[in-house]
Amino acid sequence: MVGLTPLQLDPSAGTPVAYVGTFLVATLFYSVTLHIAARNVLGDVPVKLAFVVGPALALVSLLLQQYGPAVVLPVTLVADAVAIHLVYRLDAKLTAFVSVIHYTVAVILGFTLFNLVALLSTAPA
Numbered sequence: 001m002v003g004l005t006p007l008q009l010d011p012s013a014g015t016p017v018a019y020v021g022t023f024l025v026a027t028l029f030y031s032v033t034l035h036i037a038a039r040n041v042l043g044d045v046p047v048k049l050a051f052v053v054g055p056a057l058a059l060v061s062l063l064l065q066q067y068g069p070a071v072v073l074p075v076t077l078v079a080d081a082v083a084i085h086l087v088y089r090l091d092a093k094l095t096a097f098v099s100v101i102h103y104t105v106a107v108i109l110g111f112t113l114f115n116l117v118a119l120l121s122t123a124p125a
Contacts, residue, residue, distance in 0.1 A: 019062065026058035027051075033109055034080075037102035038088065045088070053083040077103060 014022075031047075031054030038045045060079045064072045081099040084090065090098065 023058050027054045030054040030057040033106040034102050037105045041098050041101055049087050052087050056083045
């Protein structure tokens with residue numbers, strides 16, 4: 001049996017099930033990383049707010065995946081800031097700070113998970 005490599009996780013030519021699965025995993029990822037960022041910046045905040053923002057970010061990144069990181073990253077960062085501003089009802093400065101911290105947490109956790117999957121894919125059977 002051939003193991004999945006991280007590159008095979010891209011659903012760009014996938015089935016509707018692959019799109020739904022990718023959307024759900026991305027929603028969970030964005031929501032968890034946002035909640036971590038929001039708790040670090042704002043203190044005790046309800047987790048349900050992060051799960052309101054997460055699906056919007058997942059949808060934006062899924063719809064724009066064909067354009068590559070040069071387009072997806074800035075658009076997702078702007079969508080993140082707008083969603084955080086609307087859902088958490090923060091001023092512009094605090095919104096920007098939470099967005100930058102969210103981006104940082106997402107990059108750190110994303111690289112960690114990617115490297116873990118890559119490492120596990122090289123393990124002997």
